[in-house]
Amino acid sequence: MSSLDQFRQETREWLSKNCPESQRQPVKKNEIIWGGRRRKFPSVDAQLWFERMRDKGWIAPDWPKEYGGGNLSVDECKILEQEMRSLGCRPPLYDQGLWMFGPALLKYGSEDQKKEHLTKITQGEIRWCQGYSEPGAGSDLAGLKTKAEDCGDHFLVNGSKIWTTYADQADWIFCLVRTNTEVAKQQGISFLLIDMESEGVTTSPIELISGESEFCQTFFDNVKVPKENLVYEVDKGWEVAKEVLKHERKLISKLDHMTEKEDRSVMELAKEVIGLDSNGKLRNSSLRDQLTRHLMAEQADQLSGLRIFQQMRAGQPDPKLPLTMKYANTSEQQRKDELFLAILGNQGLTWQDEAFPKSYRTLVQNWAYNKSLTIAGGTSEIQLNIIAKRALGLPE
Ligand SMILES: Cc1cc2nc3c(=O)[nH]c(=O)nc-3n(C[C@H](O)[C@H](O)[C@H](O)COP(=O)(O)OP(=O)(O)OC[C@H]3O[C@@H](n4cnc5c(N)ncnc54)[C@H](O)[C@@H]3O)c2cc1C
Structure with a gap:
């Protein structure tokens, strides 16, 4: 063996x-x-x-x-x-520390930082959140303005972050801050670690359509951050930021767990709701076509995932194929959600009204929640720009 x-x-x-x-x-x-x-x-x-x-x-x-x-x-x-x-x-x-920040710290952190922060992540002692997006800097992340001023033994941080998932529950935040305004945008950013209990850090929850509030706006008002909390070098935070984003796909796959899973496949639901004709085929031929297309695309995505793994294992990673995966997976998930709703017809109009079966309401709720998949971690438009430029080599 x-x-x-x-x-x-x-x-x-x-x-x-x-x-x-x-x-x-x-x-x-x-x-x-x-x-x-x-x-x-x-x-x-x-x-x-x-x-x-x-x-x-x-x-x-x-x-x-x-x-x-x-x-x-x-x-x-x-x-x-x-x-x-x-x-x-x-x-x-x-934990976002486990999925995204930890792998980047392994590459860019000092030995002291790794011992301190990675150990607390694996022991489940510290929960992390991500402070990247700002009210004026989402897709154009390098345009961020939250400022960290060098004050000798510490930085003084002022500004705000938005869409910070679970900031109100997290203990620490890994944060991109502006340390230089004299150079190109990407070259004046640093990567700071901030204890959420520091004086001057506050969070304000943002209510969602579902009534829940997973997001916060996070404010920094004259927050003193010790110099030892700088990861890598001053003004070189963009490199660390990109390393974190490489691992953000793990976050996207975990977002999947935020929704209750459907208890049957799209095929099973179609058979149950639409029914089969005397030849054993789905009664609605247009839906049958869409279902076939979806099942083929889903299988192709799985095979691409396997291909990436085998290439990594063989020590010959393809730098281009992984760039396509976030766009491919999340758009296919949304097509599947649309199919679920098309199959349900007027049974799929609510996730709140208890007159409708619970399993159907779950599908509707997932359809709404999964809209976020093509925004979080870089929108689909930005993914397409990346695929065009870096995977296909098309001009700007
Ligand atoms: C579920 C979820 C969790 C999130 N968690 C966090 C978190 O924990 N921490 C954090 O920092 N952020 C988080 N975000 C924020 C997320 O990173 C941003 O929403 C995302 O980067 C888009 O930025 P924006 O919302 O400012 O949209 P904008 O950048 O304002 O984009 C608006 C629209 O314009 C399009 N667009 C923008 N620029 C271009 C371009 N160059 N070419 C073509 N189209 C363009 C976009 O595709 C989009 O459709 C989260 C978002 C979601 C949905």
């Missing part, structure tokens, strides 16, 4: 033994385990699952052991992911 086969077998056995049955069901929003100073576990099983994975180093399986990671190779991580998926194991921890 190869060492990877052996790893697979041991992983499967360990997960079967250690993942409580209740943690093998699709996760609901109120059952998610977020880390942080105010960490609360939704159940005893959730806490057990978190602690077992933490002690095994599998909260961040690919990070080095000295920061609480698992030191697993690319292949071993893939096997762990596959085995967790096949048993239906929930992620043991949700």
Whole structure:
């Protein structure tokens, strides 16, 4: 048996033994385990699952052991992911530090910063949020204006960030700030880490159409940030920012867990609601065409994902193909949401009215929520610009 086969077998056995049955069901929003100073576990099983994975180093399986990671190779991580998926194991921890900031700190942070911050992430002790977007700087992120003034032993930060997901629940924020206005936009940005409990930091929740408020506007009013909280070099934060964005795809895949999953496939729903003709075909031929198109596109996306993984594994990563994935995956998800609604017809008009079946209302709610997928982490228009320029080499 190869060492990877052996790893697979041991992983499967360990997960079967250690993942409580209740943690093998699709996760609901109120059952998610977020880390942080105010960490609360939704159940005893959730806490057990978190602690077992933490002690095994599998909260961040690919990070080095000295920061609480698992030191697993690319292949071993893939096997762990596959085995967790096949048993239906929930992620043991949700945190933007884990998905986005941590991998960038591994590359750009000082040893002291890694020991301090990565370890607290893998132990679920600190919850992070992302301070990039500003009221006047979203797609044009490099136009950001939140200012950090050099005051000797500290920076003095003033300005505000917007759409900061869960800023009101986070303990620390990784933040882009302007440290130089004399140079080209991208060259005057620094990457700062700010404790949300610092004097002068406030958050104000933004209410969404659903009545929930996952976003905040975050204000910095004369906030003193110690110099040791600067990642990499002054005015070189854009490099770190881009590294974080490479990992933002993980965030997008986690956003998927913010919605309750449909309990049947689009095909099953079509058969149930539209029905089959005497030849066993879907009664509505136009919907049949759209469904076929969607199922083919979905499979093509999955195969592209596999191709990227195999290229990485072979040490020959294609720099262009991954650039297409965010646009491809999120637009296909939205086409699928539209199909669900087309199938439901007048059964798909509400997510609130309890006269409609719960499973149908969930589909409508997901349709609304998933609109955010083509905005978060760079809008589709920006993705298309990137694909045109960097993947296809088209002129500006
Ligand atoms: C669910 C979700 C979570 C988020 N979480 C965070 C977070 O935690 N932290 C954070 O900092 N931000 C967060 N954001 C903000 C997100 O990064 C921005 O919304 C996004 O970058 C777009 O910026 P904007 O909203 O300012 O839109 P704008 O940049 O104002 O864009 C408006 C429209 O113009 C189009 N457009 C803009 N420029 C171009 C161009 N050059 N070519 C073609 N079209 C263009 C856009 O595609 C869009 O349709 C989140 C957003 C969402 C939806």
